[in-house]
């Protein structure tokens with residue numbers, strides 16, 4: 001096979017020194033050049049579906065920091081939006097999703113082909129791909145079925161997920177149909193992103209930990225398996241990263257049947273444990289605490305992460321998304337630290 005970007009090689013199980021690096025949510029509010037573009041669009045969804053602006057903001061962090069990968073600029077809530085549940089982003093609030101009447105919504109949304117709506121995103125993927133310097137990878141993404149469902153059922157960000165869990169336990173039939181619908185849409189969106197040129201895809205399951213243990217098999221792992229199998233059937237070589245915040249103790253049992261899955265580690269994960277229990281079998285990505293990148297006090301943690309994980313297949317990242325208060329100089333210093341490590 002021809003030369004692949006370092007990120008792709010690492011995610012296919014080849015150890016790289018120094019490890020490739022990118023940061024979750026690397027395009028966004030901590031970058032003045034992002035804010036300058038964002039200000040031109042009062043409506044966030046309009047911003048997300050303007051190919052030229054998406055191409056521009058996706059490339060901004062690569063131009064500024066020389067990361068090993070770009071992640072296409074979009075949002076996990078585009079799926080509910082296009083299924084007809086209007087999503088609004090108001091200043092100072094998280095996303096706000098309109099209430100829907102589920103029977104009608106589900107009937108209307110089943111097997112709905114959203115590819116016409118996603119054309120601007122696919123066009124931006126092609127444009128980013130041709131603009132990226134060689135050796136850099138392009139990452140596509142979607143939310144997990146569960147994480148997207150929490151926003152749809154809760155009407156926005158949930159403070160406490162007990163309402164969502166109660167809905168799922170009492171309105172079982174509707175909840176299962178929501179999960180199935182999302183599993184199909186996530187699969188089709190990721191297939192479309194790979195077809196358009198993404199080298200890797202990541203599934204963001206930011207609220208996985210809200211699922212009680214007895215429901216994880218059905219609410220998290222069955223949808224994940226369906227998505228994984230559907231992607232691997234068409235694109236067996238494209239790495240898939242699953243980022244499940246707060247559920248890494250469940251990863252070892254996923255490794256046996258999702259044999260090529262790569263695992264995102266949040267900042268709560270002990271890196272020694274991750275090395276012996278997960279990384280021996282699968283590539284891992286993570287896991288510096290994003291708060292440390294804000295304060296600047298990260299050297300010791302970075303060394304600990306590298307000492308434990310950099311010998312195996314590894315991608316350096318944060319344990320969750322970069323925070324808007326992050327000073328740009330700290331990002332430069334982090335990259336320098338990783339790239340100048342003597343191994």
Ligand code: 1CP
Nearest residue numbers: 024025026027028038071073074075076094157204206321
């Ligand atoms: O005004 C703005 O600029 C809006 C802020 C913003 C941005 C920059 C939103 C609204 N979405 C995004 C882009 C985005 N969202 C990206 C691409 C940027 C990149 O990675 O470089 C990605 C990967 C996401 C993913 C996303 N959206 C997640 C999963 C990752 C995570 O941080 O946990 C989630 C939960 C969302 C929902 C969402 N969209 C936007 C916000 C502010 C939120 C989070 C709200 C909440 O905390 O519930």
